Amino acid sequence: MLVHTALDRAEQVARHWSAAGCPVVIHVDAHVPRKTYKAFAKALGNAPTVRFCQRHKCEWGTWGLVAGTLSASEMMLAEFDEVRHVYLSSGSCLPLRPVQELIDYLAARPQTDFIESATTSDVPWTVGGLSDERFTLRFPFSWKRHRYLFDKYVDLQRKVGFKRKIPNGIQPHMGSQWWCLTRQTLSAILEDPERDRYDAFFQKVWIPDESYFQTLARLYSGNIESRSLTLSKFDFQGKPHIFYDDHLQLLRRSDCFVARKIWPRANRLYDGFLRDPEGAIKMTEPNPAKIDRIFAKAVERRTRGRQGLYMQSRFPHEGFEHSITSGRYSVFQGFSDLFEDFEPWLAKATGTQVHGHLYSPERAEFAREQKVVNGALTDSPALRDYNPTAFLTNLIWNTRGERQCFQLGPADETAPIWFIAKDPNAQISVISGAWAVPLFKSNRNFADLRQEAARLQKLEAEQLKVLRSVWAKARLRIWTMAEFIEAPMEPLQSIIDEMGPHSLRRLTEAPKMADLSGFGQFLQNLKNQGMHPYLMGDFPVSPPGLNQPKSPRKPYLVQ
Amino acid sequence: MILGAATMRNEMVRLPFFLEHHRKLGVEHFLIVENASDDGTREFLADQPDVSLWSSKRSYKKSRFGLDWLTWLMIKHAHGHWCLTLDADEIMIYPYWDTRPLAALTGWLDGQGIEAFPAMMLDMYPKGPLGEQRYEPGQDPTEILSWFDSGNYVIQRQMPMENLWIQGGVRARCFFERKPRRAPTLNKVPLVKWNRRYVYVNSTHGILPRRLNRMYDREGGEFASGILLHTKFLDTVIEKSKEELERREHFANSALYDDYYKTLIAQPDLWCERSSRYLGWRQLEAMGLMSRGTWL
Numbered sequence: 001m002l003v004h005t006a007l008d009r010a011e012q013v014a015r016h017w018s019a020a021g022c023p024v025v026i027h028v029d030a031h032v033p034r035k036t037y038k039a040f041a042k043a044l045g046n047a048p049t050v051r052f053c054q055r056h057k058c059e060w061g062t063w064g065l066v067a068g069t070l071s072a073s074e075m076m077l078a079e080f081d082e083v084r085h086v087y088l089s090s091g092s093c094l095p096l097r098p099v100q101e102l103i104d105y106l107a108a109r110p111q112t113d114f115i116e117s118a119t120t121s122d123v124p125w126t127v128g129g130l131s132d133e134r135f136t137l138r139f140p141f142s143w144k145r146h147r148y149l150f151d152k153y154v155d156l157q158r159k160v161g162f163k164r165k166i167p168n169g170i171q172p173h174m175g176s177q178w179w180c181l182t183r184q185t186l187s188a189i190l191e192d193p194e195r196d197r198y199d200a201f202f203q204k205v206w207i208p209d210e211s212y213f214q215t216l217a218r219l220y221s222g223n224i225e226s227r228s229l230t231l232s233k234f235d236f237q238g239k240p241h242i243f244y245d246d247h248l249q250l251l252r253r254s255d256c257f258v259a260r261k262i263w264p265r266a267n268r269l270y271d272g273f274l275r276d277p278e279g280a281i282k283m284t285e286p287n288p289a290k291i292d293r294i295f296a297k298a299v300e301r302r303t304r305g306r307q308g309l310y311m312q313s314r315f316p317h318e319g320f321e322h323s324i325t326s327g328r329y330s331v332f333q334g335f336s337d338l339f340e341d342f343e344p345w346l347a348k349a350t351g352t353q354v355h356g357h358l359y360s361p362e363r364a365e366f367a368r369e370q371k372v373v374n375g376a377l378t379d380s381p382a383l384r385d386y387n388p389t390a391f392l393t394n395l396i397w398n399t400r401g402e403r404q405c406f407q408l409g410p411a412d413e414t415a416p417i418w419f420i421a422k423d424p425n426a427q428i429s430v431i432s433g434a435w436a437v438p439l440f441k442s443n444r445n446f447a448d449l450r451q452e453a454a455r456l457q458k459l460e461a462e463q464l465k466v467l468r469s470v471w472a473k474a475r476l477r478i479w480t481m482a483e484f485i486e487a488p489m490e491p492l493q494s495i496i497d498e499m500g501p502h503s504l505r506r507l508t509e510a511p512k513m514a515d516l517s518g519f520g521q522f523l524q525n526l527k528n529q530g531m532h533p534y535l536m537g538d539f540p541v542s543p544p545g546l547n548q549p550k551s552p553r554k555p556y557l558v559q
Numbered sequence: 560m561i562l563g564a565a566t567m568r569n570e571m572v573r574l575p576f577f578l579e580h581h582r583k584l585g586v587e588h589f590l591i592v593e594n595a596s597d598d599g600t601r602e603f604l605a606d607q608p609d610v611s612l613w614s615s616k617r618s619y620k621k622s623r624f625g626l627d628w629l630t631w632l633m634i635k636h637a638h639g640h641w642c643l644t645l646d647a648d649e650i651m652i653y654p655y656w657d658t659r660p661l662a663a664l665t666g667w668l669d670g671q672g673i674e675a676f677p678a679m680m681l682d683m684y685p686k687g688p689l690g691e692q693r694y695e696p697g698q699d700p701t702e703i704l705s706w707f708d709s710g711n712y713v714i715q716r717q718m719p720m721e722n723l724w725i726q727g728g729v730r731a732r733c734f735f736e737r738k739p740r741r742a743p744t745l746n747k748v749p750l751v752k753w754n755r756r757y758v759y760v761n762s763t764h765g766i767l768p769r770r771l772n773r774m775y776d777r778e779g780g781e782f783a784s785g786i787l788l789h790t791k792f793l794d795t796v797i798e799k800s801k802e803e804l805e806r807r808e809h810f811a812n813s814a815l816y817d818d819y820y821k822t823l824i825a826q827p828d829l830w831c832e833r834s835s836r837y838l839g840w841r842q843l844e845a846m847g848l849m850s851r852g853t854w855l
């Protein structure tokens with residue numbers, strides 16, 4: 001047992017092992033003050049099968065840990081003849097199952113060495129970016145205390161092509177430092193005539209505690225089971241996860257024999273697992289898979305986070321991640337101008353939330369005239385315009401799982417058009433020039449209309465430029481109004497198909513198009529006043545079929 | 560040792576729960592500056608075995624809202640300790656706070672080499688007109704202030720301190736609809752492994768050196784963070800607002816807040832049909848108001 005802190009817990013666990021019939025040899029880090037060490041040793045004085053071995057200075061990633069392990073192993077094999085398996089543990093390890101179950105488990109596998117041991121090329125866990133080079137470079141500087149020198153020295157060695165020679169052509173292996181080896185294998189390593197050479201080599205390897213035994217066991221073991229019996233999870237920086245009281249159930253269900261690291265003050269864990277066993281002895285295999293999954297998720301949360309979430313501990317650089325919102329949404333420009341009942345029609349056809357102009361100058365036109373929506377997001381234009389992108393990311397985040405659609409128009413000047421254009425989650429459909437339809441229908445003075453038309457055309461032209469920029473990542477469709485009205489059902493169908501599986505049926509009902517008789521003439525009048533509307537495409541002054549008097553269109557069926 | 564630090568004035572109503580909650584989290588000693596209280600706050604604090612109390616009758620405003628007093632005390636006494644700096648109307652919570660004491664969090668932060676832990680202020684409010692439900696000292700304030708706004712916060716990154724500036728929530732929605740820029744700042748860095756060279760700049764909203772403000776991931780991941788449940792809207796807020804109107808001792812521009820206090824005195828109902836009922840930290844974590852980071 002390697003111990004350097006929380007000695008009271010180490011004592012407790014050592015007693016537990018020893019009481020169950022397992023002799024314990026403890027290595028106490030030489031950094032621990034003499035007085036503390038003495039008190040600790042004295043406290044365990046009455047445990048007959050607990051011993052203390054020679055102390056070495058242990059610093060993370062250095063030889064001291066291996067030296068300590070070697071001393072402890074030698075003492076264990078020399079003083080306790082009956083020992084068949086030696087289990088390397090630490091002061092913050094906690095046995096999760098009755099010790100007898102572990103004894104039985106090992107007795108049933110008398111020749112098996114449990115040691116995670118993989119060649120460097122086969123493992124992804126090389127935090128710090130060093131794998132092979134752990135063995136071929138020199139590391140005179142502490143990674144923890146002198147990171148700068150450590151890195152520079154590595155760079156220098158790479159540059160000059162320095163390489164250490166690996167003795168006897170052994171094949172370096174790495175793995176968890178917590179192993180369980182048979183007397184046979186362990187004594188073979190300890191008594192190897194070449195051991196001095198190996199020790200000299202590994203003394204200068206980086207993190208030798210993850211490679212010394214892992215490599216040498218390969219020379220002697222006839223039966224390596226390459227896994228650790230100790231449940232030990234590491235975060236993405238290679239730091240061990242710590243287990244707390246609330247992990248009790250999780251640890252129980254894992255069926256692992258030993259777990260680390262345990263928070264020293266996790267009283268429920270120590271009390272719960274160090275009790276005398278009750279109930280029948282189980283012979284189940286350890287099953288860390290469930291814990292693995294949960295911890296893999298945690299790594300993802302830390303490195304990738306929840307997409308589209310902006311909060312106090314997640315605020316990505318602009319453009320740093322693929323999706324800047326948390327879900328897909330659809331933006332329609334011109335549709336509610338061209339079709340009289342577009343919003344209710346879309347809601348019915350797709351079952352999504354269909355808002356009006358969210359960025360209308362008057363207010364955010366939420367679906368069904370709501371004044372406030374999920375997350376207490378209000379329709380106040382001042383609050384919205386204070387941070388228009390946050391308004392959108394909030395809306396999309398607050399309604400996770402429910403697709404949002406909204407209308408956009410050239411008059412919605414505060415809409416974060418760049419942001420939307422760059423968002424791959426946005427599906428943008430534009431019928432350009434359709435803003436002219438409400439003008440055409442309105443009962444305003446022509447001079448005002450002309451001015452408004454000029455303004456809107458300018459604004460929309462700007463918007464289209466953004467949408468068509470090379471940086472745009474949204475799914476974009478743009479039609480001129482003239483194009484669109486020639487065959488409106490086809491584009492509508494493809495937009496809706498793209499929105500999701502729930503609408504994989506043919507549209508049967510079309511939205512009701514505004515009556516456009518006289519629209520061509522209206523555009524011509526604008527032209528005659530010197531304002532040339534071009535965004536809607538070409539409308540003949542009196543196209544056949546459009547300009548003829550007829551009753552207003554009714555919804556029609558598409559065969 | 561984990562320390563608590565606060566400046567307060569007339570907080571007799573909130574103090575019992577405030578102390579009890581943070582003691583339970585594992586704050587071992589409190590450094591408190593009391594400013595001209597006349598409701599028994601001073602006497603109550605003087606009686607507490609784990610409170611070191613300083614009193615001042617000087618101007619709160621001139622001491623940069625108590626921060627100068629506190630900074631000096633922290634230079635003298637908090638060096639090398641994790642220190643939780645709070646207002647009396649803030650209840651600190653963080654992921655797993657109900658099963659893991661602060662020492663578990665600070666130990667983990669130490670292991671990660673992180674020196675500060677951010678927590679956004681979450682304005683809690685009652686349903687119904689303000690001041691209608693009476694709060695008893697010692698009571699859990701979230702029994703009355705059970706509601707909050709979950710998704711209307713806006714964030715910008717501020718230079719040169721590189722802190723996030725978070726605004727929004729119920730106060731922006733109800734009081735600053737017209738002037739959102741004036742809405743209160745919600746970002747805070749309340750828990751810091753203190754060094755005598757550090758200094759809070761503006762309440763605990765910002766801190767120097769500025770790397771301590773950079774407690775958010777910029778590359779898409781999530782750091783761990785907590786929440787300060789803000790209990791401003793207890794029934795006492797009505798009296799306090801009247802007082803503040805007279806005292807005019809609030810931050811930066813006192814006149815600016817007159818309207819705000821006047822609205823408060825009129826006992827508005829802050830609740831709306833999209834308010835969220837507080838269910839605990841797991842809910843706040845799922846909503847993305849706080850994060851576990853990799854602390855599982």
